[in-house]
Amino acid sequence: MDALKIGLIGSGFMGKAHAIAYHALPVVFPSTTKVVCEIVGDATEELARHAAPNLGFNRWTSEWREVVSDPRVDVVDICTPNYMHKEVALAAIAEGKHVYCEKPLSLSSQDSLEMVDAAEAAGIKTLVGFNYVKNPTTALAKEIIEGGEIGKVVHFRGTHVEDYFADPMAPFTWRLQRGYAGSGALGDLCHIISMALHLVGPITDVCGDVQTVIGDRPVHGAIEEWARVENEDQAHFMARFANGAIGTLEVSRIATGRKMGLTYEITGTRGSLYFDQERMSEIKLYTANEAAGRQGFKTLLLGPQHPDYAAFSHAPGRCLGYIDMKTVEVRDLAEGISGLKPLWPDFRAAWGIDRIIEAVLLSHEQRRWVSLEFPEAAPEG
Secondary structure (H helix, E strand, O other): OOEEEEEEEOOOHHHHHHHHHHHHHHHHOOOOOEEEEEEEEOOOHHHHHHHHHHHOOOEEEOOHHHHHHOOOOOEEEEOOOHHHHHHHHHHHHHOOOEEEEOOOOOOOHHHHHHHHHHHHHHOOOEEEOOHHHHOHHHHHHHHHHHOOOOOOEEEEEEEEEOOOOOOOOOOOOHHHOHHHHOOOHHHHOOHHHHHHHHHOOOEEEEEEEEEOOOOEEEEOOEEEEEEEOOOOOEEEEEEEEOOOOEEEEEEEOOOOOOOOEEEEEEEEOOEEEEEEHHHOOEEEEEEOOOOOOOOOOEEEEOOOOOOOHHHOOOOOOOOOOHHHHHHHHHHHHHHHHOOOOOOOOOHHHHHHHHHHHHHHHHHHHHOOOEEOOOOOOOOOO
16 A cells, blocks of 8 residues: 555544644654545534644545545544544444544443444454553563563552543533543543553453542533533542452542643562653663662663664653654554554454443442453553
């Protein structure tokens, strides 16, 4: 394939991030299949008309169905609110288009399974935007774990906590409605679940608790009209992994002071790793084989000898950023559709994460451990 022609639906923050990554791709990874930003669609003519030149797309439309049916489009890129993911993806699959979709895949695991089945039956390739697993630092962490440097993993402690809804006067939005967003903090901040699966392996059992702290919010910031919040502000759960490890995972959208509190600490029998996304180009490593009096965590700064870093910089310690993770992600999209490597996380992997979220919600409702009978594994490599 000489070039992949992209049809982007949604030109907000996430659509812009995708567009920047598409344009960075040939500079950062010049040997990758060429990507052409063919057409962008948005909810109104004004939004779409401005998006085309601003995001570097050849054409625009205010009808998402025109993107899906366009014969010049190879990949439909879905950056819409959650409730639209299923309808757009199924329409794209019916047109024989590959699909790149932001997370969460849909509003329920049942809907996500329908999307999985449709894509697999049609031979469609899929990718879901769990971009934090594309961080070269996490690739280094996986390399350390698989190389046995910290021994057998026995515990995972993960958080994804932010404060974008910490202000009780923050206006009511679609993210607070089950019919448009699905779950709340669990669905929006499920990156920590993808991280746990990627680094430790399948989760087999969960025991969780969830809470809505701010029950009502003003509509459009007007104090005379309020709406009821329908999903959770925060959640945490214990997890058991298929390899025998245990762990805890925590999410919150009201964690005052936390802007990107995506962290993980992985404990092994011979060492530990600690990572904080707010310092995304470094990781702390402890190995127990150091001499007495010399033991302690050391900070590893990303450099050209680490996975994917050299494509961005020739020298260590030059910090990468959010769009760099997206650039790695769209590199994987291009290589996966071209058949050079498997695509992951795909629809099936995202469905597995949706099942874990629903198991946590069921655990909270029934106040018990819940088993996932068919846990979804992350791929090798």
